[in-house]
Amino acid sequence: MINKLFQRREAPLLIILAALVTIVCLLQPRFLSPGNLQSVLLWLPLLIIVALGEMAVILTRGIDVSVGSILGLSGMMTAMALRDYPELNIYVAALLATGIGAFLGAINGGLIAGAGTPPIVATLATLGIYRGLTFVVSSGKQVDDYQLPRNLARWSIDGPFGLSIPPYVVWIALIVAAAMHLFLTYSRTGRDWYAIGGEPDGASDRGVPVRLQTFCAYVLSGAGAGLAGLLYASRFGTVNPASIGNGFELLAIAAVVIGGTSIFGGSGTIAGVLLGCLLLGVINVALAVLNIAETWQSAVYGAVILMALLTDDAARRRLMKGARHK
C-alpha cells in the first residue's frame, strides 16, 4: 500500500512539503504557532479557488492569464455594489461576483472556442482590457473597509461551530474543491476536459463537443476568479483598483503546474492542485517567519515553478519509458 502511495504523482510534492515544514520549524520553532497557521490558512482560499478554474483550462491544453484581472474587475464591481447598496445580502453578492466572473470568462471562451483565437493571445488581450476596465468602473478610487458590510469581513475572521481556525473562507474553498473533484471525476464535461487535453483531434473524432466543452472550461475559470474577487474583499477589507488581483495569474498557474497537472493537458488531480497551493502558502509564510525580506518572494516562486516543470518533465519521461517496456 505504501508502495502504491509513492507511485502517485503527488508523492514527491508531499515529501518536499514535509521537508520544507521540518526545516522551517528547526530554524524557527515559532512557525507552527496558531497565528502563523492562521496566516497560511487565510492565504489559501483565494488561490485555491482561482487555481481550480485555471486547472480546468490547463486540462484542455489551454491557458488563462486573465484570471488576475477577472478577480480584480469582479471584486471591484462587487465591492462597489456592496458600498452603494448596503442592504445587499452578501450571499447575493457572492452570486453576483461569481456571475460577473463567469461572464468575463465566457468572453474568453467565446474568443477561444468560438472565434478560434489562441488562448494565450485572447487572455493576454483580456488581461489588459479587464485591468483597464477596473479603473474605468471605479474611477481609480478604492473602496475602504468601513464601506463594506461587517459580516463580509467575518468570513475571514470566524469559523463555524464557534472556532476561529479555520475560518469560513477556508471551508468555502474546500467545499468548492470537493465539488470540483466530483465534477471532474463523474460529470460528462469533466471527463471531456481530460479527453480534449489528451488528444484534441481524437476527442473530436470520438464525438466530444470540443468547442462547447472548451468554452465551459473558460467560463468556470472566470467564475472561480470572480468568486475569489469577493473573498479578496473579505480578506483584505480595502479594494484598490491598482493592486487587486495583480499578478495573481502567475500564482494560479504556478500552483496548478507545481501540483502535477501536465502543462500539455490531459492529466492532473485536485489533490495535486491543493498541495501546490499549500506549498506556495507555506513558502509565503515561511519567508516572513524566517525574516527573509518580501523582495525574495517573486524569485522564489519563479524558481519553484521551474523546478516543478523539470519534475513534471522527468515524470513524463519515466512514464513514456514504462509504456515502451510493456
Next chain:
Amino acid sequence: MISSRIRRLWNAYAPEIVVTILLILAFVISGWREPRFLDAAYLFDRSTLYTEIGLLTLSMTLIIVAGHIDLSVTSIIAFVGAIIATLYSRYGIPFWLLIPLAPVFGGFLGAVNGYFVARRNLPSLVVTLATMALYRGMAQILLGDSSLMTPPDYTGIERVTLPHTYLHTPLVIWITLCLVFAALLHRTVFGRYITVTGVNPEAALYSGVPVAQTLIRLFTLSGAMAGVCSVLLLSRLGVARYDHARGWELDVITAVVLGGTSIFGGRGTIYGSVVAFLLITIVQTGMGVAGVKAEIQVTAIGLLLLLAVLLSRLTTGRK
C-alpha cells in the same frame, strides 16, 4: 493582369496591407485633431519614449515566427539594469565597461530560457512565465524598493541627435536593427530555419534543420536585445529600478501579432511588425495627448490585439 497581381499580393500580404492602411488612417486622424503630429521634430522627440518596445518587437517577431513566445524579456531588462547599476555604484566598475556587457548578461539569461525550451522540450509559454517571475524577483533582491543612480553624464545620451537632423541616437539604433533583423529573417539560412521550425518543428527536424540549436540561439538573441534595451532605458531614466519595463510584453506581442505574424508560427514579416509598432505608438501618443490615463490605455491595447487576431483569422481563414 494587374488585378491578378494585386490579388496575389493581397493573398500573400493581407495583414501587412491592412496594418499599413490603418497606420496611414491613424496618422491622418491624429494630424487633423492635433497639428503637433505633423511636426517632425515633435514626432522624433516622442519616438525615444518607445524605442525599447520597438527593439523588443523585432526579436519577438523572430520568436513568434518560430512558434514560441518569450514573456521574460521585460524582466530581463529590469534584471540586467539592476546588475549593471549594482556593479557600477557598489563595486565601482567603470560604466563604459559595463555597457557592452549588458547584451552579454541578457544573452545569458535568454540562453537559460532556450535551454529549457529546446533541450528539455518544455513549452516556452510556461518557461518564460517562470523566468519572468524569477528574473524580476532577482532584480528585486538586488535593488529592493530603492533606485540606483547611473552616472550623470550617461543620462540623456538618448537626447543626442545625429548632426543636422532630428534623429536621436536610439532611433538610429532602432532603424539599423530593423534592417538587420529584416535581413536576418528574410535573407539568411538562420531565418529560414526559424520559419521552418515555426511551420512544423518535427518536419524541420527530419529535414535536417538543427531545431534545438536554432531555438537556443533565438532565445539568446532575444535576451541580448533585452540587454540592449536595458542600457537605453538606463540612459533615458537615469536610475535602475526593479519594476522597470513591467507589463510591456503586452505592447510588444500586440505589435507583432497586429503586424501579421501568425501566433502559431511559420509566418511573419519584420515590415509588418515595424508598421504595427508605429501604429501602436501613434495610438498611445494620441491617447496620451487626449489625457487618457496609462491604466486605461491597456484596455485599448488589449482591444487592438483582439482586433488584430480576429482580422488575421478572417483574412487567412478563407484558404
